[in-house]
Amino acid sequence: MPELPEVERARAAIASRALGRTIAAVDDADTFVCRPHAPGEIAAALTGRVLESAHRRGKTMWVETSGPVLGLHLGMSGHVVVDGEPAPRGWDRFSVTFVDGGRLALRDKRRLSRAVLDPDLSGLGPDAAEIGRDAFRRRVGRGTLPLKARLLDQSTIAGVGNLLADETLWRARLSPLRLSGELNSQELDALRRALRAATRDAISRGGVHNGNLMPARRRGGACPRCGTPLERATVGGRTTFWCPREQVAGGPG
């Protein structure tokens, strides 16, 4: 599930339920999830420390402690579980046990989640929910990438994933195929407004999966506004759905 809205909910869960608690033990045995750390490295650094604050930029979270910073990323299918029963089949890929007996787990049927010490945020652009008008115009409205690929580029803006990109472009009535450098300021502003609205809605509705376009985002789906059968193609390396009537490539007209 995880795009910016899901990650923000995970961050909020940590902030409201895990801060102030002391770490008694850490399971960092998964060398893929915890790469490049060796098993025991994160445990040694964090045992005895206290969780102090939880932050997010794009899809990357980090937790400040009384010691080193713990970085968490949910990958394609991860989620955070605070004080839940341990998952079967080793699906808790990384976990922290507190001295009070509770537990924070990074749960992921696959293993694309990530837990690291002192995460590197230098490759991330401004958070997609925070970026201002001028920076958005400058960063998104450049280059020759298709617009959707530009939105997905985490170094341009951080937090937009495949579903949120489709939802945002549909709300803004912009084709995913438009060349990002050819949008005018009005279109870029409309795109930013659509992104903020889609993100805000997704957070309040419990995830990007509950967006307005999502029920139709399948083979044979039709535009929820005009009923036109949705187009389907790979754009920016991801499966993309859009309304060929309302989201017209090739220009403002």
Add this chain to the structure above:
DNA sequence: AGCATTGTTTCACA
């Protein structure tokens, strides 16, 4: 069986 998957990194190439 084969294909798709809500993310990121790496590599080849222009």
Add this chain to the structure above:
DNA sequence: TTGTGAAACAATGC
């Protein structure tokens, strides 16, 4: 050097 696109990564579900 910068930008772009495809493949690899791991595992599951349809």
